Structures are given as structure tokens and as C-alpha cells.
Amino acid sequence: MNRTPRLVAAATASTLTLALALTGCGRSDEAGTTDEGSTGITDGPATGTIEVWAMGTEGELLPELAEQFEADNPEATVNVTPVPWESSTEKINTAIATGEVPDVMQVGTTLMSGFVGLDGLAPTPEAIDPDAFFPGAWDTTVVDGTSYGVPWYVESRVLYYRTDLAQEAGVEAPQTWADLTEFAAGLQDAGADEGIALQTRGNSTALMYLPFYWQAGGEIMDDAGEFTLDNDAQVKALEYYSSFMRDGLAPPVLVEDEKVQNFVDGRLGSFVSGPWERANLLTTAGDDFAGKFGVVPLPSDETTASFIGGSNLAVLADAANPDAAWKFVQFATDPATQVDWFGISSDLPAVEASWEDPALADDDAVAVYEDVLTTARSTPAIPTWAEIEHELDLIIEQVIAGDLTPQDAATQMQDAATSIGTGLD
Secondary structure (H helix, E strand, O other), rough: OOOOHHHHHHHHHHHHHOOOOOOOOOOOOOOOOOOOOOOOOOOOOEEEEEEEEHHHHHHHHHHHHHHHHHHHOOOEEEEEEEOOOOHHHHHHHHHHHHHHOEEEEEHHHHHHHHHHHHEEEEOOOOOOOHOOOOOOHHOEEEOOEEOOOOOEEEEEEEEEHHHHHHHHOOOOOOOOOHHHHHHHHHHHHOOEEEEOOOOOOOHHHHHHHOOOOOOOOOOOOOOOOOOOOOOHHHHHHHHHHHHHHHHOOOOOOHHHHHHHHHHHHHHHEEEEEOOHHHHHHHHHHHHHHHHHHEEEEOEEEEOOOOHHHEEEEEEOOOOHHHHHHHHHHHHOOOHHHHHHHHHHHOOOEOEHHHHOOOOHHHOOOHHHHHHHHHHHHOOOOOOHHHHHHHHHHHHHHHHOOOOOOOOHHHHHHHHHHHOOOEEEE
């Protein structure tokens, strides 16, 4: 995708390995609890050295935030090691295997279950309040009923659209699936070659598609841990998603590298993406272009849903200074610190209270994400999810190409997931 380097890397990481959160945006009674191996957090300031590994741009920017922590904790020193996303999984796996680990590390939300499976992460102390975070964000820290980290920043998917084309077409921002079809057609009538762009192939196609499945009322797994992919909601969502390409409202094969420029040029009327695209658009077209596009939540069907991603902060099971490490995590996820970090990095806060700050609440392009994140969801925290997601990518691509019916695709999704299993047995 045409993202900033930080987010290109994050997206790559999310396709390399495992996915994390409990299906659904609600929290189980156990989601905020810890097991017997958890540690508390002592009173008083942090002391000693805290080794932190952070990925991509976050690793480059985090020292600025660490200076604030050191000012409040003069007997503590925070050493931040930037780690490229593309090599982070191998580096972390090696560190866990050898016991030569940092105290704190940034973990992409889709990587949590893999590191938990290696016994690499410490359970989250009870002093961390799950209710401070967006439910879907907290769920990304939970593996098999226990939390192993704290949400740091979040992202989700929304609809970007050309407001000038919508005005010319006389169409309002869509609120339902039927609205979206009419909206895309109207943007074409106003001069766009395609009314909307949706991912059609390649890694993470399933992550673009799954919000539509959730919106139709579907679930990936049931409460008993069984896959539930072959159902009417799946058929309905596949039919709807593929209809945009089949009916000529969207490119039959999306070329991601052309999407932003086509949108700027008015050849594309709308597309689905995350918060990083605002920077891409303004970098490409200049700040004046901000007045030519709007951002709204994805339309709903049976319910409202989008995908939630981002990164968590985790303390390693073999951390040399775990108490100070958790104090640093508490600091980084304090509501005021989250706002400061947003100003430094543009990362969206995972803490709900932070969104009351004018820096976010008064910016319409940012504030739209608050409601989206309230109901945003992620994929199951099972070790095999990366393999299952790859199979879903291929099946969805076949539906879009017209080589597979939605019903046959739903059956194949269920068969593939069941054959692969959860990896939790």
C-alpha cells in the first residue's frame, strides 16, 4: 500500500505472522485479568536502565518521549533501540530463545500470539485497567484469556472520498451498503473513472474484506472456538464486496501504487484505507487538497464494524528490570502522554480518554476515528491465523475474478480454516 515508511513496514509485519485479538469487540470477563505469573508494579519512581525496542518510525521518535519519562524519573535511564519492521520478528524470536531480551518492546498487534507461544511475554499486571482502552485494542493483547501487553496506538479503516465529486453528483456520505453502491455510481457520474477502490488481491486482502463480513453479522469463530465461516453472512458479504468490481464501480485489479495519485487527479472517487493515507494525500497534492476530500466511517449492514490494528507495548518475561519497564508502559499509555505522542508521531491514541483532548476532538479528520475504533474488531488470537489469512486472501481473489461463487468460497473458507486448525490444541 502507498503508506508512509512506518506504516508500509507495519503492514508488512502484519502479513508475515500471526494475528491476535479475540474475535468480536467485547471483552470477556477474563480479558483484563492476569495469571499467577504476573507481577505487580511498585509505588514510587522508576529506577535503573530500561531497554526498549521499538519498530520503524516509532523507534526513531520514541527517544523524545523517553526524555519526558527520564525527567519524571531521574534515577531511570531509557535506552531505545530502533528495529526495522522487516527484521523485527526474527530479531525478537532470537532474543527470546537466548534470553537476551529488552525490558520493553513494541509488538505489532498481529504478532502477539506468536511471542506468547514462545513464552516470551510477561502477563499484564492488574494495575493496568482494561477499561481505559478501546475494547478492540485491549482484545489485541489477550491470548487464551490472558493479557500480555498494553495497547499503545491504534488504526482502523474508513472511507476516503472526493467531496467535490460527491457535491457535483448530489450524493451524501453513505451510511448503508445500498448507499455505498449508489455513492460509488454517483461519483462515476460526476467524472471519476471508478467510484471506489477495494483491495482485490495479495497479502491482507482478507483484512480489507473482513469488515464487510462482520457488518453482515458474521463471526470468524464461535464461543466454543470453532470456525464459523460458511454461512449466509459470508455469502452475502462476498457477493456485495465483489459486486463493485463486477459492476465496473471499482478497478477489477487494484494497483495500490496508483491509488493515491488517481484519487488526487479525480479519476478515483473513493477508497477504503487507514489514517496514514491523509499524510500520503497531502504529501502528494499539498495541504490545500485537504479541502477536497472527506473521511467517514464504513457504512453498515446488520451492524457497524471495521478492522483495528496498531501496536502494543509488552514487557518481556525475562526482562532485567520489569518493575521499571511496566512503569514506562504506564507512562506511555497515560492519557496525557498519549496526546503528546500523537503530536510527535501522529499515531492515534489507544486510550479512550485521550480523544477528549482538543488536539484530537477538534480535528474532524482525526475525530472520525473515535466512533470507528469503538466498534472496530480484529482477527482471532490463534497461532495459525497467518496461514488461514493467506488462504482467505486467495479465495477472495478468486471470487473477485469470477472463478468462484460466493457460496463455494464460503465452503472453501470453512474447510481451509478447519483443516489448518487453531494451533491451540
